[in-house]
Amino acid sequence: MNDSKKLAFLGLGVMGYPMAGHLARAGHEVTVYNRSTAKADAWRGEYRGRTARTPAEAARNADIVLMCVGNDDDVRAVANGADGALAGMGRGTILVDHTTASAGVAREVHAAAATKGIGFLDAPVSGGQAGAQNGKLTVMVGGDAETFARAESVLMHYARAVTLMGGPGAGQLTKMVNQICIAGLLQALSEGIDFAMRAGLDAERVLDVIGKGAAQSWQMDNRGRTMAADQFEFGFAVDWMRKDLSICLDEARANGATLPVTAIVDQFYGRIQQRGGGRWDTSSLIRLLRQPS
Numbered sequence: 047m048n049d050s051k052k053l054a055f056l057g058l059g060v061m062g063y064p065m066a067g068h069l070a071r072a073g074h075e076v077t078v079y080n081r082s083t084a085k086a087d088a089w090r091g092e093y094r095g096r097t098a099r100t101p102a103e104a105a106r107n108a109d110i111v112l113m114c115v116g117n118d119d120d121v122r123a124v125a126n127g128a129d130g131a132l133a134g135m136g137r138g139t140i141l142v143d144h145t146t147a148s149a150g151v152a153r154e155v156h157a158a159a160a161t162k163g164i165g166f167l168d169a170p171v172s173g174g175q176a177g178a179q180n181g182k183l184t185v186m187v188g189g190d191a192e193t194f195a196r197a198e199s200v201l202m203h204y205a206r207a208v209t210l211m212g213g214p215g216a217g218q219l220t221k222m223v224n225q226i227c228i229a230g231l232l233q234a235l236s237e238g239i240d241f242a243m244r245a246g247l248d249a250e251r252v253l254d255v256i257g258k259g260a261a262q263s264w265q266m267d268n269r270g271r272t273m274a275a276d277q278f279e280f281g282f283a284v285d286w287m288r289k290d291l292s293i294c295l296d297e298a299r300a301n302g303a304t305l306p307v308t309a310i311v312d313q314f315y316g317r318i319q320q321r322g323g324g325r326w327d328t329s330s331l332i333r334l335l336r337q338p339s
């Protein structure tokens with residue numbers, strides 16, 4: 047391809063592995079890094095590209111470095127550690143972080159990158175594992191408009207929408223809104239399905255009918271039937287959701303927003319974790335209604 051770029055992708059987890067794959071398939075020169083080397087070796091067996099032993103090494107000749115790791119501390123280590131991406135990057139290059147993390151860490155890394163003449167975008171995603179595999183993620187971005195304009199076409203390889211929301215941290219703030227909306231919605235859906243079943247209704251038929259009306263939602267369409275069937279292995283894990291809701295609640299304390307429903311749903315997820323369900327998907331809230339103790 048004519049506009050082939052040198053790219054690096056750091057963190058080949060559930061999300062990063064297929065995202066990096068889309069970049070290689072599009073014809074870019076991709077170097078990947080993963081902390082545990084088995085995933086990087088598996089990736090190189092599946093796609094055309096190179097592997098590196100540290101984020102700095104992967105980033106060394108890249109025009110754009112992309113990363114998707116776990117939480118704030120992981121972002122600091124992979125972006126800004128001694129062997130981190132910024133240590134290997136040159137002036138005029140761009141670092142894009144797809145991790146769901148705080149707005150604070152986004153501003154911190156943006157400032158550290160700026161001192162080296164490197165652009166930084168916080169760019170968390172929505173759409174889950176299926177969205178990453180199908181290249182249909184929604185990417186919400188914070189950063190400078192000029193940096194965004196240079197990176198947008200690369201992000202489009204695994205996205206159906208890439209939107210600049212504002213300055214540094216605005217992508218993470220937008221992702222917080224996403225998680226706040228989902229938390230309350232999943233509790234309401236749990237209550238509705240549990241009520242339907244206790245009332246002796248056929249839950250599938252109820253979902254069919256009300257899914258054509260004002261109660262319809264992505265969660266109802268994609269998780270309603272599996273919730274009724276007590277199956278919770280369909281994506282975003284409770285452990286990750288608790289990390290995200292803790293970020294939302296911290297931000298709300300700082301900006302004065304009140305999140306009463308989010309706070310209580312966060313406690314419900316804590317009870318799911320106590321029952322050993324940290325890796326169940328987020329629709330498992332219904333378990334607390336079905337088996338209250």
Ligand SMILES: NC(=O)c1ccc[n+]([C@@H]2O[C@H](COP(=O)([O-])OP(=O)(O)OC[C@H]3O[C@@H](n4cnc5c(N)ncnc54)[C@H](OP(=O)(O)O)[C@@H]3O)[C@@H](O)[C@H]2O)c1
Nearest residue numbers: 057058059060061062081082115116120145146174175282
């Ligand atoms: N899964 C989803 O449905 C989903 C949806 C939207 C957003 N997200 C967000 O996307 C991010 C990644 O999620 P995921 O599901 O891909 O997680 P994951 O499968 O657990 O992968 C995490 C990746 O980050 C790496 N990593 C973590 N800490 C690191 C550190 N300190 N140094 C170096 N590498 C580190 C891991 O390396 P190792 O392999 O060595 O452990 C792994 O490659 C999270 O912030 C999550 O909240 C996930």
